[in-house]
Amino acid sequence: MQPIIFDSAAQLAIQRGVNQIVDAIRPTLGPCPRFVAVSSSLPGRMPELLDNGGVIARRIIELPDPDENMGAMLIRSFLWRLYATSGDGTTTAAVIFQTVLNEGLRHLASGGDPMRLRGYLDEGAQLILNELTRRTVPAQGRLLLAQIAESICYDPPLATLLGEIFDVIGEFGRLEIRSGSGRDLEREYVEGMYWSGGVLSRHFLTDQSDQERSLARLEDAAVLISDLTIDDPAQLIPVLQTAFQAGVRSLVIVARSLSDRALSLLLANYKPGVFRAIAVQTPGENSIDQAEAMEDLAMLTGGQPFFSAAGMMLNSVQPVHLGFMRQVWADRSFFGLKAGKGNPRELRTHIGGLRTRARNATAQEERRRLQIRIGKLLGGSATLWIGGANQNEITARKTVAERSAESLRGALMEGLLPGSGAALFSLKSVLDAKLAQSADLDERAAYRILMRAVEAPMRTIIVNAGYEAAPIMAEIERIGQCAGFDARIGQTVDVGQAGIWDVAAVQKSAVQGAITQAALALTINALVHTRHPVQALMNP
């Protein structure tokens, strides 16, 4: 192995590595995908059958040729990051990346300048993004959402339910996808909001729910929000006095923990029809979660939280610190509320701020955390129970449902584009017009490359469905902007009318990422291999 290789040798090695990865995941694009079998690391185990580009790329740990491996790892890392942030669109990105790289290297071999080419490709990518934004349509209505879901999961019953659920809960609504016990799919809508953090003593659970579950249920209740550890019952005296003075008949104390003596004080003050107090645990797994949950509870109920980190003590409690709500319930694991009496204007402003943060969040984990918070504040949640013939089917269906749900959120937030690669394919004419205007060789090459790149997803979908791409694409080009190929029926259709859509956010991130990353890869001029320091010492 040479430690450093240069110029065309380096570029060709990168190209071979990229091509191996992309060729492995290419068959998974479109509504007629083929599976990729990945061997298990454990002997004797069945290979994994995958149809997700991001996951397949992730499973490829290393190529035998170290030079090619660098190209493979370059695209693998990009695809996995894209999968982590967008949840879909990895195969589309892969075929675009491959086309830009292969066509770009051809131009460089004929004397093109890599840095100038990269600049023009980046400009072209921005043009494509602007055009896609212009062609984006909003995702509204149960039927349209079901169509989008079906184009992702290819499971009509699941798609119908996801369409209905997202029509109800919207882009930020809370959806829990759980394994069901039967073969069928089922959904349930839960009114109100709830948090993990049940009662601090089972003696508070004196009511029964519809499912004969023990509950504590209070109406027109006040709430004291805190993350305090209350050991001494005397700490609760000012709270109870304040509640009595304010005419409160039902009180909920949110605290990190209460000692047995403090709990006894609350239980001793229970007078049916006159006064009742319960204590529930501050929701959240860590101090950040707890602070956010307390902030949200305060917004919903109009209370003012007591933060232990700020040294706040209950001896300063005033009626204004108490929040109010129409209903609250708690069991051993959760507590929830309906109709908090917080200021709706402040609540709307608070949610608006969280929405902005969620839209701008780059990390999927942060976005998901914000979505959960917003979903809670919106006042309801949905649960989708996934059934199946066996546990493997349930698990696979659950994964697909989660991926589809993520894409539906994206569709509701950022709209839709004509699917099956039709939106990208229709940009050929725009790029052709730019090509006609440009005189610079590298610029002309960039637009020619991009014209090939925007064709690539549609070409792949057609080929994967078992058809010859050239005549079909010629017909689509002749018909114009609304035309595309429905691979399930093997016909050219109006994609909008046929309900074939792609999530705009996913498509845009895939296209932008693929073009800019491939343009960057075109500027690689040398490959340097480093050795692990320990290996270097053992084999000098």
Added chain:
Amino acid sequence: MEDPVYALRASPAFAQDSICFVARQSGLYRSDNGGQDWQPAYASLHLTDPLSTMALAVSPDFASDRCVFAGVYGGILRSSDAGQSWQTASLPTPPPMVSTLVISPCFALDGTLLAGTLEDGVFRSTDRGRYWQLCNFGLLDLNIIAMAISPDFAHDETIFAGTDSGIFCSTNGGRAWREVDFPMEAAPVISLAISTGFTVDNKLYAGTEAAGLYHSTDRGQNWFSVGRDLLPMTINSIALSDADLFILADDKLLRSYDHGYSWLIKHLESTVWQGAMTLTILDEFGDGALLMVGLSSGETPILDIAEKGWQTILN
């Protein structure tokens, strides 16, 4: 003694049957002669105390189904014999204060009604008012003051709710709600009305407590103020006929026949006209219409818009 009128509704076949209802603090009343005489509609309930009624809905198929709904504290009363007898539909505890009721224009087929409440958001019934379910997904303000339902509800399932902090819209029959980009500083929204040609013109109007009249021409996506310097700041009620837009302030009635570009005003100068609270169109005929106005005194004077006394205030 004051007996404020909270809601007025006429039979859709008013021209033939002359039946109308008025919801007052002292209860619900029915008239069989076009509002000249009123009889207590709750007589069959033998109540010992007055039952304050804030909301009222009459079935669009009243001529055949005789259905009337009344929103009271803690529940909704429904009658299927034009208010002679009543059944109670209890709402979940704690008892909510029903502030407004809207009924689907295709009630005969879908049996859908929505009830807005003052602290608990929106309840929805799809079985002609027997069972009610809380539907507050996305409804961030639970103080519902006014609601308006699309005339093409069977297809677009669109409803608007005016609240303390603005307007919310549902496009799935009230199962879930979304904020509408209405200026928060202009809220509370105390009256709402949807154009009779909403399917085509996408127009709706919102009356506010202190910021005048607002108008949207794109199904509530964008709002703009109408006649800010000339119209009253408090718009208690809005009514739309096929040809005219009527808005009611405390002591004046305004009419526009060109969607709010120009206005005619009628001053309600007599002392008995003070405190005009609500408005309904009893009947439309040719270029004219009969309006009934509900006052804080409990009176329900009737106006023929063809009468003289309208002054132009804006062209």
